[in-house]
Each structure stands twice: as C-alpha cells, then as structure tokens.
Amino acid sequence: MFTQMSDPVLAAIIAGTATLSASFLQLRSAALRDAGKPGAAARRKSRLQRIVFFVIVGGSVVSGFALSQWLTQGERTERGALAKELQARIAEISHTASELEATRAAERSEIETGVLRRIGSDGVSVAATVPACRTAPLGNAPGPTSPGAAPAATRVCSEAEATPVTLCATIPASATITEVALFSRRDDSDAPWSASRYLPGQEAAAARFADKYSETTPEGGARQVCQTFAHWDADHARVVRVLVRYSL
Numbered sequence: 001m002f003t004q005m006s007d008p009v010l011a012a013i014i015a016g017t018a019t020l021s022a023s024f025l026q027l028r029s030a031a032l033r034d035a036g037k038p039g040a041a042a043r044r045k046s047r048l049q050r051i052v053f054f055v056i057v058g059g060s061v062v063s064g065f066a067l068s069q070w071l072t073q074g075e076r077t078e079r080g081a082l083a084k085e086l087q088a089r090i091a092e093i094s095h096t097a098s099e100l101e102a103t104r105a106a107e108r109s110e111i112e113t114g115v116l117r118r119i120g121s122d123g124v125s126v127a128a129t130v131p132a133c134r135t136a137p138l139g140n141a142p143g144p145t146s147p148g149a150a151p152a153a154t155r156v157c158s159e160a161e162a163t164p165v166t167l168c169a170t171i172p173a174s175a176t177i178t179e180v181a182l183f184s185r186r187d188d189s190d191a192p193w194s195a196s197r198y199l200p201g202q203e204a205a206a207a208r209f210a211d212k213y214s215e216t217t218p219e220g221g222a223r224q225v226c227q228t229f230a231h232w233d234a235d236h237a238r239v240v241r242v243l244v245r246y247s248l
Contacts, residue, residue, distance in 0.1 A: 113248060116172055120246040123179075124169040127241040129187055130231045133157035133206075159208065162232035167242045169225050173218035175246035177225060182209045183241040184229065193241060206233035207240075 134157075171177070184207050185196035198204060201211040210228040217223065227242045 116175075117248050120171070120175060120178075120248060123181070123243040123245040124171055125241060125243045126167045126169045127239060128165055128167055129237055129239050130165050130229065131237045133162055133232045133234050157206075157232040157234050159203075159206075159230060159232050162230040164210075164228045164230045165240065166226050166228045167240065168216075168227075169242060169244040170222050171225060171244060171246050172248065173221050173223050175223075175248055177244065177246050179243075179245040180213050180225065180227065181243040181245075182227060182229075183243070184209075184231075184238055187237040187239050205238075207231045207238055 180200075182198040182200065183193045183196045184198055184205075185191050185193075186205075189196075198207075198209050200209055200213075202208065208230050210230075213225055213227045215223055215225055225242075225244045229240045231238050231240070
C-alpha cells in the first residue's frame with residue numbers, strides 16, 4: 001500500500017502516527033501514576049487526561065490531513081502545469097501537421113498545374129489509321145475469275161460513301177483552347193507532319209476534316225475536343241492526326 005502513496009502523504013502519515021504514539025504514552029504514564037491515588041480528584045484528573053488525549057487525536061487527524069494537502073498541493077500544481085504544457089504541445093503539433101498538409105497540397109496542386117500547362121503548350125495529340133475505302137466491283141456480283149480473264153473494274157468511292165472517323169483529345173475542363181491542328185498523310189509516306197497539315201473543311205487527296213471541332217460536356221475535371229475526318233481513297237490507307245493546344 002505504501003508503494004502507491006506519494007512521499008508527502010507518507011511523511012504526513014508517519015508524523016501523525018508519531019504524535020499519536022507520544023500522546024498515548026504520556027496518557028498511559030499519567031494513568032499509571034494516578035492509579036494508586038483514591039478520591040474524586042484522581043478521577044477528575046483521569047477524565048481530563050482522556051479529554052486532552054481525544055483532543056490531541058482529533059488535532060493530529062486534522063493537522064495530518066492539512067499537512068498532506070499542503071505537501072501535495074505543489075505536486076498537484078506541477079502535474080496541472082505539465083498537463084497544460086502537454087496539451088499545448090499536442091495542439092502545436094496538430095497545427096503544424098495541418099499547415100504541413102496544406103503546404104503539401106498547395107505544392108502538389110502547383111506542380112500538377114505546371115505539368116498541365118507544359119502539356120497544353122506542347123499539345124495533346126491523338127492519331128488513327130483509316131483504311132482505304134472499299135466498294136463492290138462494277139457489273140455482276142463477285143465470283144471466281146476465269147484464267148486469263150481481266151480483273152473486274154472497281155467502282156471508285158465517293159465522299160458520301162466514306163465512313164467518318166472521329167478523333168478526341170482530352171484536356172482539363174478549365175482549359176482554354178488555343179489551337180486545333182489537323183494532319184493527314186498516306187500510311188506509306190515518310191513526309192513530316194508539318195508538310196501534311198490540313199485546314200478545317202479542306203479537301204485534299206480524297207480526304208477532308210470537318211469544318212469545326214466539337215467539345216463534350218466537362219466531367220471529372222476534364223473535357224474532350226473532337227474532330228471528324230472522312231477518307232474515300234480506294235487505293236491507300238491514311239494516317240490522321242489531331243493536335244490540341246490549350247492554356248490554363
């Protein structure tokens with residue numbers, strides 16, 4: 001039990017016990033001295049000694065309690081100060097962590113914005129290969145060709161028979177489009193893209209881009225810029241490319 005008590009409380013208990021023991025010994029010695037003395041005076045003196053003893057006991061209890069409170073007051077004050085300091089440190093750490101997280105979020109957002117701006121300056125590119133337009137041969141339905149017979153003539157495609165292809169580039173929802181560049185060349189050509197640029201609505205080499213591009217509704221922080229391309233060359237496939245530049 002004593003190991004669970006603080007030193008001030010244990011000291012107060014020892015002091016109170018010593019006081020009670022001394023008082024009890026004094027009262028016992030007085031009682032032994034008056035034991036052989038008859039008469040009312042001896043009884044009154046014995047009663048007075050008992051009263052003094054109980055007063056001393058009560059005073060010792062009160063004094064011991066007051067002493068323990070006084071001795072533990074400093075310890076309680078110190079514990080309270082430590083608790084307040086600990087709470088202040090915890091609050092400071094939480095505030096610092098919040099500021100650090102906000103700083104990281106701001107830096108991450110700034111880095112992401114910088115990357116998106118660089119991509120917008122370079123342009124977002126999409127490409128596709130469009131096969132040659134195929135139609136049925138002229139004349140009868142296709143069948144086995146006799147040896148030595150001339151191959152059947154093939155009907156040339158028209159623009160109305162071409163199957164349009166739509167290419168879409170994804171850009172940030174808040175971006176402002178600065179340029180939509182259009183390119184097309186034969187799939188077996190090594191010409192640079194700069195020499196294969198088309199204008200919107202321009203017809204060249206049996207191919208044409210639409211007059212205008214279209215945009216989808218922003219969703220999830222992004223939107224799409226789409227351009228339609230039609231190709232009706234019956235002899236060659238073509239590679240088509242759309243480059244979208246934007247700013248933030």
